Amino acid sequence: MPSHRFLAPALFALALGIAPVTASAQSFSDSQRGEIEQIVKSYLLAHPEILEEVSTELSKRQAAAEALKHEATITENANAIFNSPHGVTLGNKNGDVTFVEFFDYNCGYCKHAMNDMLTLLKTDPKLKVVLKEFPVLGPGSVEAARVAVAARMQDPTGKKYLDFHQKLLGGRGQADKARALAVAKEVGFDMDRIEKDMNSPEVRATLEENFKLAEGMGMNGTPSYVIGKQVIVGAVGLENLKEKINTARCGKASC
Template identity: 60%
Template sequence: MIRTDPSIQKLLVQQVPPPAAAPSSQGTSQGPGFTQQQRSDIESIIRDYFIKNPEMIEELQALAQAEKLKRVITENKQALFHSPSHVTLGNPNGDVTMVEFFDYNCGFCKRALDDMMTLIKNNPNLRVVLKEMPVLSQGSLDAAMVAVAVAMQDKTGKRYVDFHQKLLSGRGQADKARALAVAREVGADMARIEKDMAGPQVKAALQESHQLAEALGFQGTPSYVIGNEAVVGAVGVAELQAKINKARCGKASC
């Protein structure tokens, strides 16, 4: 909560003299609200207050950032929550949607995989959208392309979940060869995967994710959008559940 200095409150409740009154000796009127002298006094008090309380600047910046994120999320609602290019897990008609941006070579994403599966299990009304965000290497990009191609031939998402878990939880670096091996292991149509990877739809899906991440200011993975809030990092089940609850009922615990 932002605290307001009592001296600022006192000045804010002062009323400008009525139009018929003689001009104030403190300065000329600057329109409705305050005289020139009053404005100068307010500016001086505010400046001194922020010098003495620099943490208030950080608090205001955090509030401004939160408002900016809400606007970005609202403006990109369709692409974030309902894009046909990305996989939906959990309850397709859930009352809360959690969007996760991830990279197959991200160690924190490997940890967050168990968090996501636990949240889906514990929240029958949770809808999860997965968005590829390959930022770590060429191998990450190649693996993401294979993943999008797997998703294109699996509208139910069941094969993709199997692929996603095997690739993300496996040892070593993810790259094209390893991603293709996992796709073959889960029974994907390999000829179609190679064809789709060369086509425009895979590239468009990855471009969409990149543009969304850039608009949201995400620079690393995992990053989430839950309701009107962004969450950065592998913060754990408890914090993600609190954000889900907040989106659902307005409180950290429903």
Template identity: 45%
Template structure:
């Protein structure tokens, strides 16, 4: 993993501060003693720079563990909103034994590539229900594209899967392109615009934002499988392993 200097600096600074102040209750260091300790720490780090990487790795591991624990609690506390929201549509088996929830943005490059992972998983496992949770975070064009997507869901839900795949392929997504994709599938612009006015998708997107905050999701794609949040485009193989574990024991790690 590449070394993140911006993260290393505060972590190292904290370590130095801890070294200086660790026994403050027993002994208050004077300025000269603090300066001497600082020099010793500096000399050690210069002689052993690999320590910085070790500190960084330990810090990231701790953060990841805390994030995973936060997500597990949030999954438990928000189960229905995550897996069974009325405004989400699913592809695959609507009554599948295992549900995968994907937070996605139509302008996320990783999400575009992850469509292939989704389709491969659905093809290989007929017991997978794949919920698509609209999470536009990449600007106004994404928000506008998702408004059209929501209208497609309401006007022609049977076409939603094809619409999703088509909009995810190729060009930058915005309102105009989303409408063209929907029209190519036989949905009229008039019906879309009427539904966009009636139901602009604000509530479902707001709920997705709130859920993402609780789950610790900051980017797309992110997945919820069983009791775990999976961050990033981890690929078909990794997702399939977790799905298999959920089938066997109800959790991603049996």
């Protein structure tokens, strides 16, 4: 094993003016400090690969810290994340794993990710799926989300909502109020009630809750997921989602 793995910490400590434990009382003059800094610089130029090692280790530690933060946030808000009456629940309502997706009707990646969700819904009978509107891509997205929440309010089974969801998210063009209302009408919702419910406290409470949860978990894009105690941001693909579900189910990527 190359010796630089062991020398580097001591050199960095000296460069920062931090003496080793065995010489904690030692101090350095300006000239000594300059010589040490030059030694460190020369060492790093001769062994630049150590910077990659440091960067990799830092990334690992940051990821671990972020994972712990996510676990704490999920535990604290578990009921709102997995069982909120404001969410749309599909699949096995008593499933052993809950798959939560935050999405935007104008998100191109969400359109592709929808097929992943539908495949999981069809192929995993133990999976509970929860959909949460997270309109982050402008006024049109907010309007479409308000129509979607109003549609959910008159469809407790989620079956008509899922039809609406697929047609709106899978369709072409910008999603906004007009297009969302057209899809709701096509699916067969009570349009007078949709128009009324769009401005209800329930719609406002739903979107406020979803934004609060997403912010608390550091979600900065769509689609984003919560599976078990894991937060996943981005369209990671079907196989990755299956691995996350298995990890939540049995503690490993393949059950």
